[in-house]
Amino acid sequence: MTAPVIEMRGITKTFPGVRALSDVSFDVRAGEVQALVGENGAGKSTLIKILSGVYRADSGEVRLGGTPVHFSHPVESLAAGIAVIYQEFSLLPERTVAQNLFLGREPRTRFGLIDARRMREESREALSLFAAAGRIDPDRLVGELDVATQQVVEIAKAVSTGARVVVMDEPTAALNEAECEELFAAVDTLRGRGVAIIYITHRMREITRLADRVTVLKDGEIAARFDEVPEPGAIVRAMVGRDIEDFYAPPARPEEIGAPVLAVRGGGNDRLRDIDLEVRAGEIVGLAGIQGAGRVALAMALFGEAPFDRGEVTLDGETVSFRTPRAAIRGGVGLLPGDRKSEGLVLMQSVRDNGMLTSRAFASPLSSHRRNANGDLGGMDRLLDGMEIRAANYDQDIRALSGGNQQKAIVARWLSMRPRLLIFIEPTRGIDVNSKAGIYHLMRDLAREGAGILMISSDLPEVIGVADRVLVMQEGRIVAEFPHGASEQEVMHAATGERGVAA
Incomplete structure (x- = not known):
């Protein structure tokens, strides 16, 4: 057993009225894939944001290579060798693949100018990890690429920094079966190079295919640790606290x-x-x-x-x-x-307003619905109730809801039609x-x-x-x-x- 590259000990984090993490300890070793799983709201994102310097823990410590570290900004964690690949890409669509890979750390000539030729060559080297490399032109604008290829570029960007730890947050969310296999091969290559990988996913078969160990978070606490990957039912039971029949x-x-x-x-x-x-x-x-x-x-x-x-x-x-x-x-x-x-x-609008986007667009300007005191076009509140949406109230911004509840609100929108x-x-x-x-x-x-x-x-x-x-x-x-x-x-x-x- 090798020593952990990353250790997080006794991490606690509280936001106003909510304890997001309570005494969470977690580690990952060189050359292993540690799956971090749990329902939305279990604390996974908060834990990773503490690791990457977005948040500061209320208590506990982070150790990198056995040495305590304190990151106050993501730039510091990246410089220390920790790269996080979020579901929402950090790529700039109006810049090329090469410019995105080396954004903020462009190679320079001896005259201080950006060395575009070297940047292209090093981009090809970073992309060579993937079977898709042959179809990715370093001079092509990222905005012209499909989502799957952008995912490849995002991972290559992390690899090009020389990261010792790579965090992947739902990396296959936008990929089909063949592209998933390509990603899995890339993960295997990274593992073979001794990179420590924290892999966040809701897909059981990805855990079975890739993970060496599994840690399950529930309600901000460790619900289970598996030093060997168990059958999916055991992971699901730990995640939701019951069997899903x-x-x-x-x-x-x-x-x-x-x-x-x-x-x-x-x-x-x-x-x-x-x-x-x-x-x-x-x-x-x-x-x-x-x-x-x-x-x-x-x-x-x-x-x-x-x-x-x-x-x-x-x-x-x-x-x-x-x-x-x-x-x-x-x-x-x-x-x-x-x-x-x-x-x-429309993330900055309420749950109710998002539910009514389509019905409002098709309502007559003279419709009596327009004069409804609470704006409940077509019985929208009843439809949202029927979807069993978990929200403080329907005036809450929809961006605060989990993905599942956001999806239900869109279903309610269509049911109104x-x-x-x-x-x-x-x-x-x-x-x-x-x-x-x-x-x-x-x-x-x-x-x-x-x-x-x-x-x-x-x-x-x-x-x-x-x-x-x-x-x-x-x-x-x-x-x-x-x-x-x-x-x-x-x-x-x-x-x-x-x-x-x-x-």
Whole structure:
């Protein structure tokens, strides 16, 4: 057993009215992956912010290589060899990959000028850790890259600093299956180089695949430590304090599935080809595929953002042609975006106001709802109550809510419009285990009430566990269909084209 690179001893941190951490001790050794897990609000982020110098602990100490350290700013922890990769990237979209990798520490010529050639060369070296390196041009603007490639750049940035400790916070949240495997290979390489890795995730299979040890936080305290990775059920029990039975809601029974809500015949545009698709009332249809396969493009076509230019689309048997999202919403289509913070929420507004964003946009200026004393358009408070949203009150800024509760508020927004078809893109991204189960059951309840649901997720077990049918996309086409309960191997074979599968 090697000595810990990082030790955190007896860490306690209190915010006004809330004890975020209570006597937490934690360590990670060179060349190991220590999984740090827990529900949202368990204290993981606070612990990492103390490690990185964002917060100062009320009591306890941090040791780096056995020596006590006191970081008052993240720059100090980075200089000491601790790099933190947050879910929200720290990249500057209007600068190149190389400029982002060496921001604030650009190599200089002997005349004091930025050495652009050396910066490009060292960028290629930092990126060489990843299989994606060959497709990443150091001179390309980061804003032109897809999310998965930006994730690679973010990790390469941490590696290029020569970090001894790398903290990864939900690093696969925006990645598909193939890209996850690429990330796992990079983690293995870092481990082989002796880097200590703190890996924060809600995905059990990532813990099983990567972790050497597991520490579970609950309500700001250590709930469990595992020196060997146990079966996922033991981790879940430690996280939520009980067994989660029926993690995925039971699939629809044949008698619960009705007539087609959505039907597409021969749909296509510059991203999609020959799309034939049905989603029936009471049914959850999952879309699987690697990034760029066309899953999100299909959602955008149905939502009028990037419409079909050929083929036929019907909703409840009625032919429709949505050329804008506004038209799609009027027609009965709702969409929950993959990035709720940047695409689905106004973070500085209240829970109630976020719930009413769409209904307000479609309300008549003369509507009596406008004169409602508390602004409760369409019974929004009742809808929020029905979602069982945990908030101090609905006037609270939505940014203060957990990811699961934010997602429920977006669902309430769409329910106020009484949609016939709901499209969920990455419905549980960044959401803890217990909240995930709640979202899955909520989706099933919506289906049982007669909605048709189309779900797009990069988490393959999620797609297989939730959907009544799984459609697999490849290069803008639907290439395979599987019933509920299909294996991950079958779906991945179809998604990657490793064997021919009839559409």
